[in-house]
Amino acid sequence: MHEFTCGHQECSSQFTSHDKDNLMQQVADHLKDAHNVQTATQTLLGYLEATCVKSTSDR
Ligand SMILES: [Zn+2]
Numbered sequence: 304m305h306e307f308t309c310g311h312q313e314c315s316s317q318f319t320s321h322d323k324d325n326l327m328q329q330v331a332d333h334l335k336d337a338h339n340v341q342t343a344t345q346t347l348l349g350y351l352e353a354t355c356v357k358s359t360s361d362r
Pocket of ligand 1: 309310311314315316333337338
């Protein structure tokens, strides 16, 4: 399970998904809707993945 917690100030949105690609798509959509980031670059997503995503094994 992958869990994203938005690190933006005063935004504590969380998303979870079993599929990291799916999760990062949700993150990209969230950036667009909530933070006015029209284009989430791979660099930005990679940064967010490293800093805001926790991955746990739920097997
Ligand atoms: Zn956010």
